[in-house]
Amino acid sequence: MADKIKDAKIIFVVGGPGSGKGTQCEKVVAKYGYTHLSSGDLLRAEVASGSERGKTLQAIMQKGELVPLDTVLDMIKDAMIAKAGVSKGFLIDGYPREVKQGEEFEKKIGAPCLLLYIDAKGETMVKRLMKRGETSGRADDNEETIKKRLDLYYKATEPVITFYTSRGIVRKIDSELPVDEVFGHVAKAIDDLK
Numbered sequence: 248m249a250d251k252i253k254d255a256k257i258i259f260v261v262g263g264p265g266s267g268k269g270t271q272c273e274k275v276v277a278k279y280g281y282t283h284l285s286s287g288d289l290l291r292a293e294v295a296s297g298s299e300r301g302k303t304l305q306a307i308m309q310k311g312e313l314v315p316l317d318t319v320l321d322m323i324k325d326a327m328i329a330k331a332g333v334s335k336g337f338l339i340d341g342y343p344r345e346v347k348q349g350e351e352f353e354k355k356i357g358a359p360c361l362l363l364y365i366d367a368k369g370e371t372m373v374k375r376l377m378k379r380g381e382t383s384g385r386a387d388d389n390e391e392t393i394k395k396r397l398d399l400y401y402k403a404t405e406p407v408i409t410f411y412t413s414r415g416i417v418r419k420i421d422s423e424l425p426v427d428e429v430f431g432h433v434a435k436a437i438d439d440l441k
């Protein structure tokens with residue numbers, strides 16, 4: 248595994264729910280041809296499949312809680328293997344959610360060269376998610392679950408940023424700006440990798 252993807256760049260995209268991770272990743276895919284892997288989207292696809300595993304996952308996600316570590320990692324790994332050899336880079340969106348997830352990822356897959364920290368204020372994230380909830384059909388885009396997801400984000404994910412800051416690979420991106428301006432900063436961080 249590590250062999251097949253060793254020339255591909257691994258970028259962790261971390262930020263609170265509604266910070267704009269998915270929006271920015273889409274633009275990176277369009278400009279750089281990287282593969283975008285959203286842990287949330289992979290999990291939601293499993294739920295949509297109606298499998299037994301999907302039913303268990305749905306119950307967890309609806310409560311705004313974190314899905315067991317191995318489940319998410321296996322799904323990411325399978326998706327990466329499917330693209331190994333054809334992808335120059337991988338955007339790992341919404342993962343790691345906690346420091347332990349990052350450590351497991353590195354053990355089983357490889358080390359990231361960059362962590363994009365998509366940063367928006369709590370009130371901005373709530374506003375965006377409430378708006379997204381009008382059309383997203385996502386069971387977790389409701390006020391009560393949003394609050395839980397934000398609390399969990401601050402508690403579990405902020406230590407992830409601290410952890411990778413000490414490695415010197417974090418680029419903090421101001422996601423309060425309009426989408427295209429945010430992307431300007433994202434693109435700069437990726438261009439700086441070369």
Ligand SMILES: Nc1ncnc2c1ncn2[C@H]1C[C@H](O)[C@@H](COP(=O)(O)OP(=O)(O)O)O1
Pocket residue numbers: 262263264265266267268269270271375376378379422423424425426429
């Ligand atoms: N810079 C920005 N300015 C305004 N709205 C933005 C924005 N970035 C994203 N949005 C909107 C698009 C979505 O409806 C919502 C959440 O964005 P998203 O990309 O789905 O977030 P995430 O994947 O981090 O949960 O906010």
Ligand SMILES: [Mg+2]
Pocket residue numbers: 268269285287341
């Ligand atoms: Mg997303």
